Amino acid sequence: MKIVLRRQLSVTLLLAVLVAGCGPEAIVLRSGLDTPAQHVANGNRFLKNGKTGAALREFVRARELDPEYAPAYVGLAIIRGRQGDIEGGLALMEKADSLTKNKTEADMVDQGFCTLYRLQRRRKNGPP
Numbered sequence: 650m651k652i653v654l655r656r657q658l659s660v661t662l663l664l665a666v667l668v669a670g671c672g673p674e675a676i677v678l679r680s681g682l683d684t685p686a687q688h689v690a691n692g693n694r695f696l697k698n699g700k701t702g703a704a705l706r707e708f709v710r711a712r713e714l715d716p717e718y719a720p721a722y723v724g725l726a727i728i729r730g731r732q733g734d735i736e737g738g739l740a741l742m743e744k745a746d747s748l749t750k751n752k753t754e755a756d757m758v759d760q761g762f763c764t765l766y767r768l769q770r771r772r773k774n775g776p777p
Contacts, residue, residue, distance in 0.1 A: 685711040685718040692724045701728060719748040723761035730768045738765045 692707030
């Protein structure tokens with residue numbers, strides 16, 4: 650009787666271990682990947698590859714995480730400009746400019762303004 654109980658207990662434990670081992674993997678949150686800076690970097694890569702929709706989602710997420718993160722507004726402004734809304738893009742760039750906290754962000758804003766002015770010039774003059 651004792652042998653049968655031990656065998657049943659052993660089989661039950663073995664099945665429990667197997668079932669637990671076959672379950673879904675735990676999701677590990679990586680806080681370093683859900684930061685405004687990371688989302689802006691992702692957005693810029695998407696823009697470079699012509700994936701405007703994916704870039705927009707990244708810049709919006711960066712702004713959600715930090716509504717005062719200037720580079721998020723730069724990305725949103727460039728997308729607006731590429732969609733033909735130069736004035737809307739310039740308004741977003743003004744917002745970005747008012748939020749800059751350091752030279753790096755100020756440089757990004759300057760580059761963003763240059764990008765929008767180039768887009769504006771192309772729209773007025775046509776392709777080069």
